Amino acid sequence: MKFRATVQITLRPSVLDPQGVAVRAGLQQMGYAQVEEVRVGKYVQLELEAETEEQARQQVDRISDQLLANPVIENYHFDLVAV
């Protein structure tokens, strides 16, 4: 079976996100003063073959933990759908 996983990677709350701070400054210049916080993350889409959804889930989890995210500074979560 073929699955599509969408992985979202975000900096841990304790890690400073200067990109987010810069985007917030831009938004404030545009007049969106109500935006209090911006955090910038990454989005990765994967397509993979697996026999079951559970197997696909385990693989994506391992891939995310080993390469896509660095657990020292980032968190991740993903959604999985059969295609």
Added chain:
Amino acid sequence: MKIGIVVFPGTNRERDVAQVTEGLLGCPTQFLWHQQTDLSDSDVVILPGGFSYGDYLRCGAVARFSPIMQAVRQHAERGGYVLGICNGFQVLTEAGLLPGALVRNRDLKFICDWVHLRLENTRSLWTRGYHAGQVIYVPVAHGEGCYYADPDTIQRLEDNQQVVVRYSDAQGECPDAANINGSLNHIAGICNQRGNVVGLMPHPENACDPALGNSDGLKFFEGMVTEALAFT
């Protein structure tokens, strides 16, 4: 004694290092392509600066899985000497050979400048030629050099004296203004607990040749060569 310099696709400072180790110090130096699975009898391994794999995903994240990294890991575990400079430091943290991570500079700028560094740990092979508290002036060139680790790890690094160099001012003081990229505790370089693996963001190899006006970084390599020759 042989020095091996690991070259990933996108590495661009390997010749700067070889110019010092072989050109200035006369130490046999070879380049190790990342697809190699052994270190070709290198006694000391250096991971130089650059942009391995285009810095895609995260700096050093993909290089970590290059075939040669398995050999680098085994070399480090046997107590072999490893130095990571700039991108090489990022690769070592991604590989878990050094704790923590390097994240984007506090002010978002790519910093290409000269900085003062205060020597902290002078017991490592690379820093024996200096004395603790000494201030040196060397170049930096990085966009992701802000050192981060959780509070327990930072505490452990400090307790074990694993901080090798800190960003400081010319007097060796560490005001916030001297912290160019926002690194926790001004950390510019660290070593592992055993002391054989060292990583730093600045480029001592670019401040070695007296002909270029500043050789503050030379002792980094001179100390290593002298020491290594003594026991081979």
